[in-house]
Amino acid sequence: MRKVVILSGAGISAESGIKTFRDSDGLWENHDVTEVASPEGWRRNRELVLEFYNQRRRQLHEVQPNDAHKLLAELEKYFEVQIITQNIDDLHERAGSSNVLHLHGELFKSCSCNNKRLIYEQKGDIKIGDKAEDGAQLRPFIVWFGEDVPMMTEAMKITKEADIFLVIGTSLQVYPAAGLLQDIKDDCLLIVINPDDSMSYGKRAVVIKETATKGMKLLFDKLVNMA
Structure with a gap:
């Protein structure tokens, strides 16, 4: 075969x-991609990054x-x-x-922000305080700009x-x-x-x-x- x-x-x-990753103006849902899709953005504002992907995840349930x-x-x-x-x-x-x-990566998965090998199914929102088994904050299981x-x-x-x-x-x-x-x-x-x-x-x-x-x-x- x-x-x-x-x-x-x-x-x-x-x-x-x-929605595609970048609109014609270089923004994604009105955000600069470095705000929501980079390790630097995660360090600056975890709540913004989590909510951004929570919105994407909610939308994925609807399509x-x-x-x-x-x-x-x-x-x-x-x-x-x-x-x-x-x-x-x-x-x-x-x-x-x-x-x-x-x-x-996959939107319906999350991982430890300290160890991307600790992966979990994630159909709902990720909130600040949601922890992986190693005690670290959960993050979206997404490859961000600047990551391998x-x-x-x-x-x-x-x-x-x-x-x-x-x-x-x-x-x-x-x-x-x-x-x-x-x-x-x-x-x-x-x-x-x-x-x-x-x-x-x-x-x-x-x-x-x-x-x-x-x-x-x-x-x-x-x-x-x-x-």
């Missing part, structure tokens, strides 16, 4: 109603996977499928995808095994995730779904200049025929 590896980003979740998520899950009937996502939501899992690697991306090594390994590598919902502006394209095999088929026609992915890429949902509807039967 051929292996399809999917790199997904904010664009696929945006179609379910989740549903879209057709793009569902079609990616459907591919598992025809291929060995691995999703590498830059998104912190669980929409891939809710759509039925069984192999999802989250590069930047521990899942990159595994993501690189998965990427090197791909027969088909599909990029969807990301303009590949965020590193180190964008560097995964350098790890695909020479004979790997590279497909990109992105409505932004200002991006260049090299001559080898098959580019579908559509949104995630429309692009997947156009691509799905073609992929199945390759199985």
Whole structure:
């Protein structure tokens, strides 16, 4: 069975109603990203950071996977499928995808601010005073700017095994995730779904200049025929 590896980003979740990481003015929900997505921001104002992610978590309860998520899950009937996502939501899992690697953490998890290996399910709010088993304050299980991306090594390994590598919902502006394209095999088929026609992915890429949902509807039967 051929292996399809999917790199997904904010664009696929945006179609379910989740705001993308940065608006055109460089802000996220009216906050400078360094206020709410960096170790420095956490040290300055823990309450602000916790409330910011509490709001994101509440919103995640209210949205549903879209057709793009569902079609990616459907591919598992025809291929060995691995999703590498830059998104912190669980929409891939809710759509039925069984192999999802989250590069930047997960909104429905928390961890000790002193030990990121102490991880907990977190469907509700995190409050000041909520402690991990080591006595440290709980924080969102999110990779912030300036922090290591521990899942990159595994993501690189998965990427090197791909027969088909599909990029969807990301303009590949965020590193180190964008560097995964350098790890695909020479004979790997590279497909990109992105409505932004200002991006260049090299001559080898098959580019579908559509949104995630429309692009997947156009691509799905073609992929199945390759199985």
